[in-house]
Amino acid sequence: MDFKLTEEQQMLQDTAARLVRDAYSFETREKLAKSELGFSAEFWAQLGELGLTAVPFGEEAGGFGGGGVETMLIMTELGRGLCLEPYLHSVIYAGGLLEQLGNAEQQALLADVASAQLQLAVAFEEAQSHYHLNDVQTRAEAVAGGWKLSGRKAVVIGGHSAGKILVSARTSGADRDEAGISLFLVDPNSAGVSRRSYPNVDGPKACDLFLDGVLVGAEQLLGEVGQALPALRYQQGRAIAAQCAEALGSMQAACDLTLDYLKTRKQFGVPIGKFQALQHRMVDMRTELEQATSMAILAACVADEADSVERSLTLANAKFISVRAARYIAEESIQLHGGIGMTWEYVLGHHAKRLVMLSHQFGDDDHHLQAYSKLMDVA
Numbered sequence: 001m002d003f004k005l006t007e008e009q010q011m012l013q014d015t016a017a018r019l020v021r022d023a024y025s026f027e028t029r030e031k032l033a034k035s036e037l038g039f040s041a042e043f044w045a046q047l048g049e050l051g052l053t054a055v056p057f058g059e060e061a062g063g064f065g066g067g068g069v070e071t072m073l074i075m076t077e078l079g080r081g082l083c084l085e086p087y088l089h090s091v092i093y094a095g096g097l098l099e100q101l102g103n104a105e106q107q108a109l110l111a112d113v114a115s116a117q118l119q120l121a122v123a124f125e126e127a128q129s130h131y132h133l134n135d136v137q138t139r140a141e142a143v144a145g146g147w148k149l150s151g152r153k154a155v156v157i158g159g160h161s162a163g164k165i166l167v168s169a170r171t172s173g174a175d176r177d178e179a180g181i182s183l184f185l186v187d188p189n190s191a192g193v194s195r196r197s198y199p200n201v202d203g204p205k206a207c208d209l210f211l212d213g214v215l216v217g218a219e220q221l222l223g224e225v226g227q228a229l230p231a232l233r234y235q236q237g238r239a240i241a242a243q244c245a246e247a248l249g250s251m252q253a254a255c256d257l258t259l260d261y262l263k264t265r266k267q268f269g270v271p272i273g274k275f276q277a278l279q280h281r282m283v284d285m286r287t288e289l290e291q292a293t294s295m296a297i298l299a300a301c302v303a304d305e306a307d308s309v310e311r312s313l314t315l316a317n318a319k320f321i322s323v324r325a326a327r328y329i330a331e332e333s334i335q336l337h338g339g340i341g342m343t344w345e346y347v348l349g350h351h352a353k354r355l356v357m358l359s360h361q362f363g364d365d366d367h368h369l370q371a372y373s374k375l376m377d378v379a
Contacts, residue, residue, distance in 0.1 A: 023040075055071065056092055149213075238304065258285065
């Protein structure tokens with residue numbers, strides 16, 4: 001099978017790589033992580049000016065009609081640079097939901113998302129949900145002219161700065177029912193909405209979203225009442241494929257840093273990379289990286305396909321292998337570096353933290369192994 005990039009794809013990858021390389025040094029990232037916004041507004045605007053935020057959207061929405069492979073190329077470079085901008089959660093996950101479920105008026109917002117003038121976020125997790133999209137206790141009660149939302153959403157990545165937040169809420173049924181989940185487009189500045197922002201351990205900021213009788217109009221409902229769960233799962237599948245690509249970029253950077261260290265760090269008068277035991281461990285890291293690369297490519301190829309058991313199996317498999325590889329490479333990189341690998345001033349430790357956190361977003365390896373097993377029974 002030919003995995004060569006087209007000329008347009010190669011140009012896209014080169015553009016993303018050059019932007020990250022020129023604008024996102026490790027020192028810059030550390031300053032941004034400590035800022036109030038938590039990422040670079042200038043870099044976010046550059047993503048929009050270069051058309052990178054428009055890549056996943058259809059041409060009718062002001063995008064370029066890119067697919068999973070194009071998204072993978074961008075996410076890999078953002079992962080390599082440990083970029084803090086909420087590209088995955090705003091453009092891919094939230095933007096995908098808006099494009100799939102939104103009516104013509106709602107989809108008009110996609111032009112601003114594609115140009116990076118509007119940042120979105122998805123509030124789908126709750127304190128008790130633990131990777132289960134159908135575990136929703138936030139309630140939406142029908143009132144005159146719209147809905148009244150009450151509840152709490154946890155760890156909304158990028159929610160602290162989002163202009164609009166897509167909130168899942170239960171309009172009918174019990175807490176874990178598959179049916180009865182709806183999606184609402186909420187203005188975070190509305191009465192009754194409050195946010196508690198905080199930095200995650202790996203750098204990007206998130207917030208807990210509190211909804212106290214928030215009134216939203218009927219026009220802020222996305223899609224059919226109580227039918228949002230299939231779209232949430234489908235778009236999370238696209239986000240998982242993109243996340244595998246982001247982890248791949250971070251793993252590549254960790255392997256490169258480790259190899260450079262083995263070539264330069266000397267012991268007994270020779271580079272430690274001369275020691276056969278360390279060479280074997282480096283080979284094992286590269287083997288894990290190659291497996292993760294193959295699965296990231298496969299996930300990218302199926303990400304935009306119609307929903308099916310085969311697609312779900314592939315994405316669960318990709319996330320499982322990526323998580324295992326990410327954890328192994330993070331741990332081995334630190335071990336081969338020694339103490340310096342854990343220092344705050346050295347970039348490797350930040351890659352390790354990012355890889356561990358990516359391993360838990362959208363489901364850890366145990367969750368996806370169980371999902372894969374259940375899907376095998378269905379297949």
